[in-house]
Amino acid sequence: MNYNIEEYKIESRLEKLDLILPKNLSFFPENIDIANKKNEFIFTESVIDLNKYFIQNNVIFDFFGGDSELYRSRKNADIYLPSIFFSISAISENPEIVSVSLNILSSYIYDRLKGVIGDKNAKIEFYIETKKKGQIMKIDYKGDAEGIKNLENIIKTLK
Numbered sequence: 001m002n003y004n005i006e007e008y009k010i011e012s013r014l015e016k017l018d019l020i021l022p023k024n025l026s027f028f029p030e031n032i033d034i035a036n037k038k039n040e041f042i043f044t045e046s047v048i049d050l051n052k053y054f055i056q057n058n059v060i061f062d063f064f065g066g067d068s069e070l071y072r073s074r075k076n077a078d079i080y081l082p083s084i085f086f087s088i089s090a091i092s093e094n095p096e097i098v099s100v101s102l103n104i105l106s107s108y109i110y111d112r113l114k115g116v117i118g119d120k121n122a123k124i125e126f127y128i129e130t131k132k133k134g135q136i137m138k139i140d141y142k143g144d145a146e147g148i149k150n151l152e153n154i155i156k157t158l159k
Helices: 011-017 046-056 088-093 097-113 145-149 152-158
Strands: 002-008 026-028 083-086 122-129 136-143
Touching: 002 152, 046 097, 083 088, 083 097, 088 097, 097 122, 097 145, 097 152, 122 145, 122 152, 136 145, 136 152
Parallel strands: 083 122
Antiparallel strands: 002 136, 026 083, 122 136
């Protein structure tokens, strides 16, 4: 399991894109740092299947900026997952949402890697809204399905 935590400055991006931070769980586009308009948002193609996993488990995610028709496909043995935003209100209203979400992610990764030979990793970014107004913490993760579950305590301490 390999991860990095840093503070993420999003205020200027939100202002430029004329958006506000979501109040719910959301998938963030992978090009949030460079998109000039929300209709330019690109999501990784795994968001389509992953969203179905969440819906089957009664966990609803929004697409930040609205639904997109732009998806990036990668021809790689590694799995690229969509960026996930945990709002402080979603975590406060349902303290188990982090655990449930990470378990669903872990199951998705396990299913995708079933039968694959060799060392394969999942790559994902988490954005966690903290109690400090306007502060977002970003976790870059690269590792296996089991490692995802170990992020629960880290995410909960960041809020």
